[in-house]
Amino acid sequence: MTNARYLLASASIGTLLFAASAAHAQTSTAAPAADTAESEIVVTGIRGSLREAIDAKRDLSVIADVVTAEDVGKFPDKNVAEALQRVPGIVVNREFGEGERVSLRGTAPNLTKTLLNGHSVATADWFILDQVASTRSFNYLTLPAEIIGRLEVYKSPQADVEEGGVGGTINVITRNPLDLDPLTLSASAQAAYSDLSGKVDPQVSGLISWKNADETFGVLVGAIYQKRRTRRDGLEIFGYRSFPVGGGQSALVPTLIGSTMFEQNRERYGANVGIQFRPSDELEINITGLYSRFNADNFNQNYIAWGEQALAGGGTISNAVVRDGVAVSGNIASATGGTTGFGVVYDAIDRQAVAKTVSADFDLTYRPTDSLSVHFKAGWTKANGDTSNENFIEFAGPGAFSYDLTSGRPEVSFSNPNPLNPLGIRPDFARIQSVTNDDEEKYFYLDLEKEVEWGPLTALKFGVKYTDHDRVAERFATNGGVFTPGLRCNGVACTSADFATGSGMPGDFLDNIAAPGTLTDYWRVDPAKLRAIYGASTSPSNDRFLVPGNTYSINEKAWGGYGLAKFGGEGWRGNVGVRVITTDQTSEGYIIGGANPEFTNPFGGFTPSTAKRSYTDILPSANLSVDLSPQVVLRFAAGKTVTRPDFVDITPGVDLNGTLLTGRGGDPNLDPYRANQYDLSIEWYPDRETIVALAAFYKDIQSYIVNTTSTEVLPGVFVPGSQPAGCVAAGGGNPNLFNCPYQINRRSNGDGGRNQGFEFQVSRPIWGGFGAVVNYTYSDAKANNGDPIPGNSKHSLNLTGYYENDLISARVSYNYRSKFFIDIDRAAPLNQAALSSLDASVSVNITDNIALTADAINLTNEEIVQYSGTRDRPRAIYDNGRQFYVGARLKF
Numbered sequence: 001m002t003n004a005r006y007l008l009a010s011a012s013i014g015t016l017l018f019a020a021s022a023a024h025a026q027t028s029t030a031a032p033a034a035d036t037a038e039s040e041i042v043v044t045g046i047r048g049s050l051r052e053a054i055d056a057k058r059d060l061s062v063i064a065d066v067v068t069a070e071d072v073g074k075f076p077d078k079n080v081a082e083a084l085q086r087v088p089g090i091v092v093n094r095e096f097g098e099g100e101r102v103s104l105r106g107t108a109p110n111l112t113k114t115l116l117n118g119h120s121v122a123t124a125d126w127f128i129l130d131q132v133a134s135t136r137s138f139n140y141l142t143l144p145a146e147i148i149g150r151l152e153v154y155k156s157p158q159a160d161v162e163e164g165g166v167g168g169t170i171n172v173i174t175r176n177p178l179d180l181d182p183l184t185l186s187a188s189a190q191a192a193y194s195d196l197s198g199k200v201d202p203q204v205s206g207l208i209s210w211k212n213a214d215e216t217f218g219v220l221v222g223a224i225y226q227k228r229r230t231r232r233d234g235l236e237i238f239g240y241r242s243f244p245v246g247g248g249q250s251a252l253v254p255t256l257i258g259s260t261m262f263e264q265n266r267e268r269y270g271a272n273v274g275i276q277f278r279p280s281d282e283l284e285i286n287i288t289g290l291y292s293r294f295n296a297d298n299f300n301q302n303y304i305a306w307g308e309q310a311l312a313g314g315g316t317i318s319n320a321v322v323r324d325g326v327a328v329s330g331n332i333a334s335a336t337g338g339t340t341g342f343g344v345v346y347d348a349i350d351r352q353a354v355a356k357t358v359s360a361d362f363d364l365t366y367r368p369t370d371s372l373s374v375h376f377k378a379g380w381t382k383a384n385g386d387t388s389n390e391n392f393i394e395f396a397g398p399g400a401f402s403y404d405l406t407s408g409r410p411e412v413s414f415s416n417p418n419p420l421n422p423l424g425i426r427p428d429f430a431r432i433q434s435v436t437n438d439d440e441e442k443y444f445y446l447d448l449e450k451e452v453e454w455g456p457l458t459a460l461k462f463g464v465k466y467t468d469h470d471r472v473a474e475r476f477a478t479n480g481g482v483f484t485p486g487l488r489c490n491g492v493a494c495t496s497a498d499f500a501t502g503s504g505m506p507g508d509f510l511d512n513i514a515a516p517g518t519l520t521d522y523w524r525v526d527p528a529k530l531r532a533i534y535g536a537s538t539s540p541s542n543d544r545f546l547v548p549g550n551t552y553s554i555n556e557k558a559w560g561g562y563g564l565a566k567f568g569g570e571g572w573r574g575n576v577g578v579r580v581i582t583t584d585q586t587s588e589g590y591i592i593g594g595a596n597p598e599f600t601n602p603f604g605g606f607t608p609s610t611a612k613r614s615y616t617d618i619l620p621s622a623n624l625s626v627d628l629s630p631q632v633v634l635r636f637a638a639g640k641t642v643t644r645p646d647f648v649d650i651t652p653g654v655d656l657n658g659t660l661l662t663g664r665g666g667d668p669n670l671d672p673y674r675a676n677q678y679d680l681s682i683e684w685y686p687d688r689e690t691i692v693a694l695a696a697f698y699k700d701i702q703s704y705i706v707n708t709t710s711t712e713v714l715p716g717v718f719v720p721g722s723q724p725a726g727c728v729a730a731g732g733g734n735p736n737l738f739n740c741p742y743q744i745n746r747r748s749n750g751d752g753g754r755n756q757g758f759e760f761q762v763s764r765p766i767w768g769g770f771g772a773v774v775n776y777t778y779s780d781a782k783a784n785n786g787d788p789i790p791g792n793s794k795h796s797l798n799l800t801g802y803y804e805n806d807l808i809s810a811r812v813s814y815n816y817r818s819k820f821f822i823d824i825d826r827a828a829p830l831n832q833a834a835l836s837s838l839d840a841s842v843s844v845n846i847t848d849n850i851a852l853t854a855d856a857i858n859l860t861n862e863e864i865v866q867y868s869g870t871r872d873r874p875r876a877i878y879d880n881g882r883q884f885y886v887g888a889r890l891k892f
Helices: 002-027 045-059 069-073 080-084 128-133 307-312 480-486 527-535
Strands: 064-068 090-092 102-104 112-116 148-154 168-174 183-194 199-211 217-237 240-246 249-254 257-277 283-305 316-323 326-333 344-369 372-397 400-404 411-416 426-454 457-477 552-569 572-592 599-601 604-627 632-643 654-657 662-665 673-684 691-701 705-718 737-749 753-767 770-783 795-804 808-817 820-825 828-832 835-845 850-857 864-868 870-879 883-891
Touching: 045 064, 045 148, 045 753, 045 770, 045 795, 045 808, 069 148, 080 090, 080 148, 090 808, 102 112, 102 168, 128 372, 128 426, 128 457, 183 217, 183 850, 240 316, 240 326, 249 307, 249 316, 307 316, 307 326, 326 870, 344 527, 372 527, 426 480, 457 572, 572 705, 604 705, 654 705, 705 820
Parallel strands: 112 168, 249 326, 662 737
Antiparallel strands: 064 148, 090 102, 148 168, 183 199, 183 883, 199 217, 217 257, 217 870, 240 249, 257 283, 283 344, 316 326, 326 400, 344 372, 372 426, 400 411, 426 457, 457 552, 552 572, 572 604, 599 604, 604 632, 632 673, 654 662, 673 691, 691 753, 705 737, 753 770, 770 795, 795 808, 808 835, 820 828, 828 864, 835 850, 850 883, 864 870
């Protein structure tokens, strides 16, 4: 019923806009897009930016959408992902309150290619789990919205566009000084307020652009600084495991149930530079540079009911209520009635994290004749995603508790220990670790385009490319089993009280997502005390060793080229071409064990492994546009696309979780995602400020990369604590080394599948300064083997209403995406429920040059809900709160 209401609303608004169109066309001075008589009329603000985007969309040779710079500035968007979510077919996820990645047309984020001024830009992540995952998915937190001139979203392939996007390609274009006024100055300053953290922080940006009187030379410099202290409250269940629950019955019991608070100091700053030299009509040189740094230090606390360890260690479960195979409530006690063993665990994690992106490009266009153009581009881009230090402390002890999941919001009540008393549990596991992830690429392009007049053929274009890409990941950690006894406080072994703040959780902790029985208060760890105690530790307790399963390097050298023919005539135009790319791949890492291990650490023996391979992709494409009338354009496109596997998926090693006996492994011989795709679009432009468009797409995925989970007995694996069930001692004198049966999720090439759907969009001024932008996307994705497709929301909807006059410019935007599958996590599916957000922005023009601004994000305070396969197995509920911004914008 919910989806039906959204579709009905979309159809109703579309009907309203269609009805308003005729009246507007009669009274507006705007002519159809094909008529250039109105070009002298200047329309600015929201309507002007939408007109510019509509004009750009109509002129493109591929099926695509465009967002312009001013359009971005009128939204409450703090990075490019937030701006892109307004585009048909694009959705984002705000797991930490801000969009970081985009999914295009129902595909996973790693199938969307991101370009900066026409070429790939290096990417890196700030969150340690994403750093370990090492995907190709671009993290837009490193691209503030203020740097862009416009965004082009390519939905159909074209031979002269960089390969790599089965879902599509997004080209982020920065501003050029020769396109602006002789001297352009702009600046903005805002105060940002996050209602969960209760903090107010600064956000400032500025741009200066200059060009000489002859308009042959120009320089542009932009800079940004943003700070925001955030808090995220959460309820988490880490998975389910089968246990006997009485009467000869077994059921899935939640392994760990926690109440968590994540705090972060977000600080983003950067700059972009553009130098443009155009001494003549024949020669143009552009030199551009970008630097962006995202500081992301964070602190996470989670007080957890440890049902799995209690039951696996001889504890009991009573009064269990089983629903659809899940013990949704019951009483759990660790051994000896909750007085021995483990039944509670408390994690506190302090991280120093950062993500950085740098790029530099040299771009030259030379036109020796009126019909010949030569284009050369070369550059370098690098990104670092580092958790330079993670201080991890885990307290544990016996426990007895009751739990209840029936409301969908976990409720836990401890009878032992008292969560407010730190002495109820003891330091049990401690670790210092670091994770680094470096992404770097060097490249050059050479393109030639020759205009011709051979019948319908209008131009021939050829190009060659070479890229050299490196991804290097390293992880170092201390041995938690050794480190814990070495923790000393005032010369004696530390107790839990040595880490405590002396106060409980904030008074509003979990207020928006808790049920009446949810654990909402417990003693807190002081991060300053944690850092001081760890900083005073000495060797050998704090000695770090290489973690081989998360240490690897990937090198990809791609070389090839393309040929493209452009053609057209009266009322039609198109192109056909082919792109040929050869990829030489080298994967280096470590495998566990081996007859003669060359590398050892406290976790056992490891052997270096190197794998090399080469593969070639031939990617034909065709695009055709036909003007059915001066206002109606019909487009058709077909082509073959490819996306290389995630870096972590082509490593030789295995990343293991010794507590849960699960892991994830790679395969250097994994083939890329490949797809044949077909697109059809019909677009109506009744005037220059209106578009009504319907686009259908079909992607025949030839080789989905899928999850394959199997049991693997791995030799000599370190498992903290007592010997787990099913494991046997590995020998060799280390009592913590066991050969254990792990549930390993390995990525493999599946049989393929398909992704099909349609997009509908309307953008239209209505009356008296009011207007609307509406788009809806339906995406139906299926794998031939029945696996769910990561990132695919069947329904997504964007509704924007705006009002604008000489004094006020205001927008309200609603975004919705239906439920979707995230990935396999801890050997089980991880899904997310439908997600929506209501955002708003308003600016008041004090003068022609100064405007006061106010923005709000997530006005309805929507929560994020995750589950494992079915809503009867909840996994997490997160509350990121609302964000508010007030300030001023200046432009001269």
